[in-house]
């Protein structure tokens with residue numbers, strides 16, 4: 717007699733499928749990176765058990781983008797980080813349930829990752845989707861995208877490695893467009909990401925559903941800059957003191973991104 721075919725377990729978020737399939741628990745993996753080195757860089761080859769191009773997502777939220785990339789690009793390794801334990805719990809559960817061996821998630825600040833945990837010239841791609849704009853002037857110092865941060869992203873990328881950034885905040889985008897090209901051969905993307913036209917990340921899906929404009933771009937690290945030169949350039953650039961426009965705060969509240 718024919719065995720009934722098992723239904724594929726596809727997960728959806730706001731109606732948009734999350735890549736991959738939830739496997740039988742016997743096939744689950746452990747994607748939480750719980751122990752970080754006390755000082756110095758991560759041993760990436762030991763972590764993944766192989767040497768492969770590395771994709772990093774800084775402020776990865778619930779991991780949607782990296783999960784998709786890890787499913788679709790099995791020859792690449794992936795590291796997602798976020799300061800919020802709750803979102804990393806979602807991300808690791810997704811990674812585990814899909815039996816992924818090429819992704820790890822850690823609770824840690826993006827600044828520490830690029831400054832210390834990633835060896836120089838170690839990442840093939842670094843992504844940053846919807847860094848928080850921080851509307852309150854007292855919180856402006858928490859903004860992630862600063863010239864010094866970009867110099868460190870540049871240092872962590874292999875020569876020609878790619879930086880991706882996206883926001884729905886027009887003030888943040890004006891600032892990004894001004895300083896990112898100092899470190900990367902940056903091109904604005906008009907239109908959606910071809911691999912995920914309904915949104916690469918949870919926040920992108922939410923913004924698209926609300927009809928908000930989205931600003932995106934990417935580009936390779938400038939190969940004519942040494943890390944010292946990048947640092948010197950950073951020192952001469954303005955800090956991110958743009959007006960984030962408090963009227964746009966509602967989407968952060970709705971997303972639960974604040975705090």
Ligand SMILES: C[S@@+](CC[C@H](N)C(=O)[O-])C[C@H]1O[C@@H](n2cnc3c(N)ncnc32)[C@H](O)[C@@H]1O
Pocket residue numbers: 774775776777778797798799800803824825826827844845846847848860917918919920971973
């Ligand atoms: C607006 S959410 C976007 C999440 C996800 N990238 C997306 O597009 O759906 C911003 C995320 O950045 C995280 N975050 C804020 N500051 C951070 C930092 N310094 N390092 C790492 N993550 C940070 C927050 O916890 C939050 O999950």
